[in-house]
Amino acid sequence: MNPLTKFLLELQEISILIWRSVGGLVRGPRYFVETIRQMDLIGVGSLPIVLLTGFFTGGVLVLQTFPTLEYYSIQNETGRSVATSLIRELGPVLSALMVSGRIGSAISAELGSMVVSQQIDAMRALGTDPNRKLVAPRMLALIFMLPLLTVAADIFGIIGGGVVASLLYNQEASVFIQSVRSGITTEDIIGGIIKPLFFGLIIGSVGCHKGLSTTGGTAGVGRSVTNAVVISSIWVIIFDFFLSKALQVILDIGPM
Amino acid sequence: MQSSETAEYKADIEEELEPTALEDPVDEPDRIMPAIEFRDVHLSFDDKKILDGVSFVVRRGETKVILGRSGGGKSTAIRLILGLLKADSGQILIDGEDITDYTEEEMIPVRQKIGMVFQEGALFDSLSVYDNVAYRLHESGVDEDEVEREVRRMLSFVDLEDAIDKMPDELSGGMRRRVGIARALVGDPAIVLFDEPTAGLDPPTARTICELAIKLRDLQDVSSIFVTHEMNNVGYLSSEYATVNEDGQVLFEKEGEKLCLINTEVIMLRDGQIIFSGSDERLRHSPDEYVQRFINGKQEN
Numbered sequence: 001m002n003p004l005t006k007f008l009l010e011l012q013e014i015s016i017l018i019w020r021s022v023g024g025l026v027r028g029p030r031y032f033v034e035t036i037r038q039m040d041l042i043g044v045g046s047l048p049i050v051l052l053t054g055f056f057t058g059g060v061l062v063l064q065t066f067p068t069l070e071y072y073s074i075q076n077e078t079g080r081s082v083a084t085s086l087i088r089e090l091g092p093v094l095s096a097l098m099v100s101g102r103i104g105s106a107i108s109a110e111l112g113s114m115v116v117s118q119q120i121d122a123m124r125a126l127g128t129d130p131n132r133k134l135v136a137p138r139m140l141a142l143i144f145m146l147p148l149l150t151v152a153a154d155i156f157g158i159i160g161g162g163v164v165a166s167l168l169y170n171q172e173a174s175v176f177i178q179s180v181r182s183g184i185t186t187e188d189i190i191g192g193i194i195k196p197l198f199f200g201l202i203i204g205s206v207g208c209h210k211g212l213s214t215t216g217g218t219a220g221v222g223r224s225v226t227n228a229v230v231i232s233s234i235w236v237i238i239f240d241f242f243l244s245k246a247l248q249v250i251l252d253i254g255p256m
Numbered sequence: 257m258q259s260s261e262t263a264e265y266k267a268d269i270e271e272e273l274e275p276t277a278l279e280d281p282v283d284e285p286d287r288i289m290p291a292i293e294f295r296d297v298h299l300s301f302d303d304k305k306i307l308d309g310v311s312f313v314v315r316r317g318e319t320k321v322i323l324g325r326s327g328g329g330k331s332t333a334i335r336l337i338l339g340l341l342k343a344d345s346g347q348i349l350i351d352g353e354d355i356t357d358y359t360e361e362e363m364i365p366v367r368q369k370i371g372m373v374f375q376e377g378a379l380f381d382s383l384s385v386y387d388n389v390a391y392r393l394h395e396s397g398v399d400e401d402e403v404e405r406e407v408r409r410m411l412s413f414v415d416l417e418d419a420i421d422k423m424p425d426e427l428s429g430g431m432r433r434r435v436g437i438a439r440a441l442v443g444d445p446a447i448v449l450f451d452e453p454t455a456g457l458d459p460p461t462a463r464t465i466c467e468l469a470i471k472l473r474d475l476q477d478v479s480s481i482f483v484t485h486e487m488n489n490v491g492y493l494s495s496e497y498a499t500v501n502e503d504g505q506v507l508f509e510k511e512g513e514k515l516c517l518i519n520t521e522v523i524m525l526r527d528g529q530i531i532f533s534g535s536d537e538r539l540r541h542s543p544d545e546y547v548q549r550f551i552n553g554k555q556e557n
Contacts, residue, residue, distance in 0.1 A: 118378035125338050125372040126392050126439075127364050 014209045017131065018201070021139055021208075024132035035137040042103050042138075043145030049102065050095050050149045051156045057090050058082055058157030062164040066171075075169075079176040080183025082161040083154075087184060087192040091154040093240050096199035099146060100232045104207040107138055108228035111211025112221040120212065130212065139204035146200035147193045154192065187251040195243050199236050206232040287316045289352045291447050291479035292337060297346030299332060299528075306332050307343070308528035314481060317519055319473050321490055321536075322483045323550065324525035330483040331375070333525075334449045337481070338372060339363035350447070371440030371448045375455055377432035379424040379439070385411070386420050389439045410438040414468060430461035437468055448472060448480040454489055466492040471506060473519065474498040487551055494520045494536035524550065 024030070061082050069075045111134060114120050120130050158180055165171040210228035214220045292314040299307040306329045314320045322330045335341045336348055339358055347356045355366055379388050387394070389410055393403045411417045414434040424432055433453055440448060450469060454462035466489050472478040474497050482493060495511045511517045522539050524532040524547060532539060532547055542548065 117381070118374050118376065119380055121335070121338075121340055122372070122374055122378040122380070124340060124360075125367060125370070125374075126395070127367050128391075128395055129360065 010209075013213070014205050017135060017209050017212075018139070018205050020129075020131040021136035024129065024136045025140070031133055031137050034133065035140050038137045038141035039145055041106075042099070042141045043148060046099050046102055046145075046149055047152065049098050050153045053094050053098050054086070054091065054153030054156035055160035057094055057153075058086060058160030058162075059164040061085060061090070061157075062161040063168065066165065066169050070169075075171065076175055077179055077183075078165055078169075078171065079158075079161070079179030079181075083158055083180045083183045084188060086154050086157040086161075087188045089240070089244070091150050091157060092192055092195040092199065093236065095150045095153045096146065096196065096203065096236045097233055099142070099149065099199075100203045100236060101229055103142065104203050104228045104232045105225045107204070107207035108211040108214075108225045109221060111208060112214035112224040115212060115214045116217055116221060135204075135208045135212075138208060139201065142200035142204040143197055144200070146196040146203075150192065150196040187247075191244075191247040191251055194247065195240065198239055198243060202235045202239060203232045206235065289316070290314060290349070291316050291318070291351060292320075292481065293347075293349040293352075294333070294336075295347040295349070297333075297336065297348060298344045299329075299336065299341065300344060305528050307336075310346075310525070310528065310530055312523055312530060312533065314479055315519075316479050317473070317477050319469065319480045319482055319493055319520045321493055321520065321522045322481060322525060323485060323490065323522060325550070326485060329525050329528045330485075331451050334372070334451050334481060334483060337449060338367060338370060368443065369445050369447055371443075371445035373433070373437050373440050373448065373450045373453050375452045377424075377429075377436035379432055379435055381424045383424075384420075385416070385422050385424070385427070385435050388424070388435060389442060391439060392442050406442060407438075410441055411435075413441065413471075414438045415464075430457050430464070433457065433461075433465060434468070437465070441472075444476070446477075446479060448478050450480065450482045450484075452483055452485070454484065454486060459488070462486070462488065463492065467498070467508060469493060470496055470498045470508065475500065475506070487553075490522060490536055490539070494522070 062078055065081060066075060066078055069078055069081070111120075114123075114134075123130050123133065162173060162176045162180075165176045166173050207228045210224045210231070214224040216223070290313045294310050294312050297307050297310045298305075310329070310333065312320065322333065324330050332341065336343055337350065339355060339360070343356060347354055349355065350366055350369070353366065355363065358366065379385075380391070383391070386407055389407045390403045393406060398406075407420070408417060411420055414437050416431060416434050416438065419427060419431060419435070424435070427435065437453070448469075453465050453469075457465065469480065469482055470493065473480065473493075482489065484490070494517060496508050497511065497517060499507050499509060501507055518535070520536070521534060522532065522536055523530055524539070526546060531544065532542060539547065540551065
């Protein structure tokens with residue numbers, strides 16, 4: 001099978017997976033408790049790394065851009081540039097990449113191990129649909145939690161930037177905060193939440209698909225995990241570009 | 257007997273003996289309808305023929321032992337019965353119902369009738385023994401008192417009541433296998449599928465598993481398929497039967513002068529085809545060289 005056919009086949013299978021788990025949500029049985037548990041594992045569990053990522057990214061942004069802005073005598077706009085970069089791009093993408101590494105690998109490993117130990121077959125034999133019991137709660141949890149995580153990352157990023165600006169570059173906190181507030185628009189915030197919705201869908205569907213299609217024993221599980229993380233990360237980055245363009249057009253976002 | 261009773265008795269017998277159209281699926285299958293039927297089933301994976309025109313029938317209350325070398329298609333046949341795989345051609349019928357082209361949705365009520373014992377037990381390792389055995393009941397939302405009663409009943413059938421709160425990784429291979437059997441039997445399925453249930457177990461434990469299968473066959477009228485490649489199991493299943501004495505104890509007796517078992521037959525698969533079908537006596541006296549080598553454990557030249 002040539003690469004293009006393989007790719008289209010994968011795309012077809014992922015679409016079917018998404019369709020079946022969405023169908024499960026509509027028709028039930030709905031695994032409400034399981035979904036809440038996944039939200040806790042995915043959302044609360046990923047909070048530390050996402051906050052850390054946000055904080056240091058915001059910090060390094062100010063670290064690197066402040067000298068350039070100062071050169072053009074617009075260093076008072078630091079807050080604005082950091083905030084818009086984080087909210088539009090870095091918050092969503094970096095949070096998604098962190099979550100892809102942490103949760104994408106966990107999901108594909110867990111489901112892959114269940115496949116190779118015949119637990120998925122046992123589940124089907126006992127009358128439970130794995131798409132409803134396993135896939136749907138994880139996808140829902142990701143789609144719901146990733147925007148929340150992104151917002152948290154953005155906030156901590158702005159804080160991180162502010163800390164660097166005031167401690168390293170001696171900018172007045174009020175100047176920084178004022179600049180942040182003037183720079184954030186509603187469209188930016190909306191865009192910054194729509195992106196994680198899509199990223200959550202990507203990470204969830206790729207992770208579940210790779211897990212459930214594992215073959216070849218424990219080595220196969222390793223392969224599935226690697227593929228899940230790599231493929232969902234790449235897709236996040238590619239989607240980010242097209243989503244950004246689409247949002248620019250739809251939300252009519254002008255220059256920073 | 258009174259004349260009205262005689263008339264009623266006669267009517268009952270006539271009802272039992274009435275032939276039933278095989279095309280109509282029935283809710284209460286009578287003894288004439290086969291529990292499982294394969295009609296000319298073919299299945300290939302990536303150009304390798306796994307099942308090549310396989311046809312057989314498992315009657316109600318019968319145990320079919322499927323023998324064959326590893327990878328010969330035995331486990332595949334079981335997975336086809338459960339609808340975990342789809343055949344390339346042919347028909348598969350469960351209690352007269354043609355399930356060959358059923359979707360996942362349509363298979364769900366069919367699977368309620370079937371219990372499957374997987375090769376390694378396939379227990380859910382994040383759930384305790386209790387939750388594993390109770391799985392089907394929890395999914396159907398059954399009341400917790402009822403669930404506990406049923407779980408304890410099943411675990412005592414497999415003699416593992418003490419393990420009720422343990423986790424799968426705390427159990428030995430044989431115990432896991434027995435919990436798998438208990439889980440499969442919840443809901444009293446009329447059909448049970450055993451996929452190499454004694455693989456890798458020591459002889460006494462393997463014997464225990466066979467005794468469970470015999471109990472199901474003789475005391476609970478279960479129709480089953482027993483996939484194996486160990487000849488000891490064939491011996492136990494085809495020549496021993498279970499009875500209950502006055503104290504409620506289960507005893508295993510060998511067939512002999514008093515009776516001869518006809519409810520257990522053997523099929524041998526080779527390269528996806530059935531090369532033998534019949535009783536275990538005929539198996540032992542089969543003129544086929546391959547069969548003889550398989551039974552006696554000699555390597556092929």
